[in-house]
Amino acid sequence: MNFERENIRRMAGYASGEQPDNELTIKLNTNENPYPPSPQVSEVLSQFNPESLRRYPPATAQKFRQLAAELHGLDLKNVIATRGGDELLRLVITTFVDPGEKIGMTDPTYSLYPVLAQIQDCPIVEVPLLDDWTLPGEFARSMNDAKVKLTFLVNPHAPTGALLPIDQISNLASELNSILLLDEAYVDFVDHSYQTSQLVKQHNNLVILRTLSKGYSLAGLRFGYGLADHSLIEPMLTKTRDSYNLDLISQLVAEAAIADQDYVRGNWQKVIIERNRLKAQLHELGILCADSQANFLLATIPESINFGAADLYQKLKERHILVRYFNADRLDDKLRISVGTKEENNQLLSTLREILNQS
Numbered sequence: 001m002n003f004e005r006e007n008i009r010r011m012a013g014y015a016s017g018e019q020p021d022n023e024l025t026i027k028l029n030t031n032e033n034p035y036p037p038s039p040q041v042s043e044v045l046s047q048f049n050p051e052s053l054r055r056y057p058p059a060t061a062q063k064f065r066q067l068a069a070e071l072h073g074l075d076l077k078n079v080i081a082t083r084g085g086d087e088l089l090r091l092v093i094t095t096f097v098d099p100g101e102k103i104g105m106t107d108p109t110y111s112l113y114p115v116l117a118q119i120q121d122c123p124i125v126e127v128p129l130l131d132d133w134t135l136p137g138e139f140a141r142s143m144n145d146a147k148v149k150l151t152f153l154v155n156p157h158a159p160t161g162a163l164l165p166i167d168q169i170s171n172l173a174s175e176l177n178s179i180l181l182l183d184e185a186y187v188d189f190v191d192h193s194y195q196t197s198q199l200v201k202q203h204n205n206l207v208i209l210r211t212l213s214k215g216y217s218l219a220g221l222r223f224g225y226g227l228a229d230h231s232l233i234e235p236m237l238t239k240t241r242d243s244y245n246l247d248l249i250s251q252l253v254a255e256a257a258i259a260d261q262d263y264v265r266g267n268w269q270k271v272i273i274e275r276n277r278l279k280a281q282l283h284e285l286g287i288l289c290a291d292s293q294a295n296f297l298l299a300t301i302p303e304s305i306n307f308g309a310a311d312l313y314q315k316l317k318e319r320h321i322l323v324r325y326f327n328a329d330r331l332d333d334k335l336r337i338s339v340g341t342k343e344e345n346n347q348l349l350s351t352l353r354e355i356l357n358q359s
């Protein structure tokens with residue numbers, strides 16, 4: 001007997017990032033931050049009293065939400081805290097999209113979106129990005145014509161790192177008949193001042209996703225948040241969120257991390273400098289990268305090299321360096337490389353030189 005729903009039986013599920021099989025591996029495959037979290041995080045953990053676990057945690061993470069609201073110049077009622085950005089994606093779908101209604105996205109995009117759509121039994125509408133990875137001019141019209149209920153956009157885009165101008169996002173939110181979920185998982189690494197949060201005051205169909213996984217070096221914590229008009233936040237906060245979705249330890253750590261802006265901003269700057277240096281050095285090896293405003297580079301492996309991206313991924317892995325290879329249309333000649341520390345990037349570059357010289 002198989003008790004799975006028909007749509008669940010049909011689907012494959014999300015493939016989580018590859019984990020290294022030894023301590024020495026340089027892990028540049030899942031866009032984690034190469035620097036440690038704020039020292040305030042260690043402070044909170046070392047002071048933590050297990051006795052406080054006897055009680056349930058604050059149900060809506062009000063203290064964290066207040067800090068996030070202040071950071072973004074919004075009100076408490078504009079913020080929801082979630083178990084990673086991923087929980088917000090799931091909440092937006094289960095709160096606003098009926099099974100059978102359509103969910104729109106670009107191709108390529110974050111590979112979890114189609115999986116979450118399949119779980120809700122929602123057809124997917126995909127619009128291919130242009131050759132330079134920008135959005136086609138008719139994107140909003142295509143979504144409206146297809147009667148899409150929810151549109152996902154990653155900004156900066158994954159896996160390319162391309163950034164949308166703020167006025168383009170505002171225009172899209174105005175044009176779209178759907179909710180627009182703007183996924184800003186990587187926005188902390190944009191190399192100039194860039195803040196979209198005020199757009200939620202103008203567009204009551206816009207949800208902005210943020211995460212502490214990347215910019216705050218806390219992927220292992222599982223903490224993210226959403227910014228939106230109160231009318232979108234309220235049903236998720238009071239009806240569809242799991243009761244006590246965030247444990248006490250996570251809340252205390254997240255509060256300490258988001259309060260220490262000076263520390264994280266220093267890390268973001270280091271990542272940006274390394275991203276730009278790595279891109280220039282890869283260019284010298286004949287490996288061109290798309291313009292990225294994220295903490296990763298999408299590198300095209302040129303035909304002049306005797307083997308393709310899949311082989312290069314394998315050769316790097318044999319030398320204990322993990323990068324991401326996508327076996328997908330338009331991406332199968334590319335590798336996505338997360339920006340590491342200076343030492344890790346240098347190790348990657350010298351290993352690449354050695355491999356290329358042998359080819």
Ligand SMILES: Cc1ncc(COP(=O)(O)O)c(C=O)c1O
Nearest residue numbers: 084085086110158185211213224
């Ligand atoms: C584009 C994008 N959105 C959202 C997330 C979710 O991150 P998390 O659930 O760790 O907050 C990720 C994680 O890799 C991502 O790449």
